[in-house]
Amino acid sequence: MKKNHQTFANRTAHLEPEGAYEVLARAQKMEADGREIIHLEIGQPDFRTFPNIGIEGIRAIAAGETRYTPSAGIPALRKAIADSTGARIGMEFSPRQVVVGPGAKPLLFFPMMALLEPGDEVIYPDPGFPSYRAIIETMGAVPVPIPLKEEKDFSFDMEEFGRKVNDRTRLIIINPPSNPTGGIIPGADILTLAEAAKKFDCWVLSDDIYTQLVYTDEPMKNIMTIPGMKERTIIMDGFSKTYAMTGWRLGYGVMPEELADIVGLLLTHSVGCTAAFTQVAGIEALTGDQEQVAAIRRIFRSRRDVIVKGLNDIPGITCRLPKGAFYVFPNIKSFGKSSKEMANYLLEEAGVALLPGTSFGPMGEGYLRLTFTNSSEAIEKALALIKEALFKLRKK
Ligand SMILES: Cc1ncc(COP(=O)(O)O)c(C=O)c1O
Numbered sequence: 001m002k003k004n005h006q007t008f009a010n011r012t013a014h015l016e017p018e019g020a021y022e023v024l025a026r027a028q029k030m031e032a033d034g035r036e037i038i039h040l041e042i043g044q045p046d047f048r049t050f051p052n053i054g055i056e057g058i059r060a061i062a063a064g065e066t067r068y069t070p071s072a073g074i075p076a077l078r079k080a081i082a083d084s085t086g087a088r089i090g091m092e093f094s095p096r097q098v099v100v101g102p103g104a105k106p107l108l109f110f111p112m113m114a115l116l117e118p119g120d121e122v123i124y125p126d127p128g129f130p131s132y133r134a135i136i137e138t139m140g141a142v143p144v145p146i147p148l149k150e151e152k153d154f155s156f157d158m159e160e161f162g163r164k165v166n167d168r169t170r171l172i173i174i175n176p177p178s179n180p181t182g183g184i185i186p187g188a189d190i191l192t193l194a195e196a197a198k199k200f201d202c203w204v205l206s207d208d209i210y211t212q213l214v215y216t217d218e219p220m221k222n223i224m225t226i227p228g229m230k231e232r233t234i235i236m237d238g239f240s241k242t243y244a245m246t247g248w249r250l251g252y253g254v255m256p257e258e259l260a261d262i263v264g265l266l267l268t269h270s271v272g273c274t275a276a277f278t279q280v281a282g283i284e285a286l287t288g289d290q291e292q293v294a295a296i297r298r299i300f301r302s303r304r305d306v307i308v309k310g311l312n313d314i315p316g317i318t319c320r321l322p323k324g325a326f327y328v329f330p331n332i333k334s335f336g337k338s339s340k341e342m343a344n345y346l347l348e349e350a351g352v353a354l355l356p357g358t359s360f361g362p363m364g365e366g367y368l369r370l371t372f373t374n375s376s377e378a379i380e381k382a383l384a385l386i387k388e389a390l391f392k393l394r395k396k
Helices: 019-032 051-062 075-089 106-115 130-138 158-164 187-199 257-268 276-287 291-312 339-350 376-395
Strands: 098-101 121-126 142-149 169-174 203-207 233-238 251-254 368-371
Touching: 019 339, 051 276, 075 098, 075 233, 075 251, 075 276, 098 106, 098 257, 106 130, 106 169, 106 203, 106 233, 106 251, 106 257, 121 130, 130 142, 142 158, 158 187, 169 187, 187 203, 291 376, 339 368, 339 376
Parallel strands: 121 142, 121 169, 169 203, 203 233
Antiparallel strands: 098 251, 233 251
């Protein structure tokens, strides 16, 4: 039967907006109506891009670095990424293993497009970054969520993992430290995941976007460093969070050369390439002063301590100390309401915008996600408003 011109391809039928953008739109509407709202919903640093990076981007535009570049990125940036990722995880990479894209998200999308056939199974964390499931389904692959367990500091439920991984598993996605929980994966679990990837001959995608925002001295082992893993691991990373560059759109992947070549071709035939001056600014980000990264890490860490203490002081809420990223994921189960009801109530009653845990998957039920990408003063004020609103709710 011929389709009506407004019947869209099946592969888009499951797509939904990201929860954070929906809540932001509602909060902005309330602000337009005169309400004061404290924003703890959007996952982007509240700092400006560091000055040396901004100035380098402006210089590059003025110098005429405004043309097409090679699809996989300009050689100097690919080399800087190979060197910095190599130094971070203790391995050596060639620039040919690096693919640059407009944001980190394309380095989730295109490697999955290159690897997944319809029916392949993909293991990913629930709660987890919403784009994982959206991309898996877009490729016609089968999403296999593995719960993150609060009592394990939001690391994978490894028993469930053991039951779900099998011959049909093509890819395992991990995200330490994670959005939305801030949890990291213990070294022993990383080893188990790697063993399973080798046994079932599948790939691992390690979303490393928050690895520079870690607040513990515990060593974090990158799964790619485990023997037998470098030929089956993709590291996805980017500039958005570490260098406060969300709007520049600059990210990258590090992967085996054969896969990098295919991902480069997918970029050629989709976006073409990443903006030239953005890439030049990226070189400055990686090779310039890193003390600024350490400074924002210290600020995030002290805000984390403020928000975790404040949440635990509210009767009915318990909140673990996240080891990284800029999110807290408090447990609100004692209120007997859904996460969505609680998030709506706190927006309306307290004027605090935050997200229901279910924006990140069904296992997020009973939790909220708050970001600490706002000043300590704003966080303290939000905590007082939340406390007051929840006190009223208990009395109802
Ligand atoms: C876990 C995770 N991965 C990837 C991304 C995408 O980063 P980018 O904005 O550079 O595309 C984000 C952004 O929120 C994220 O939280």
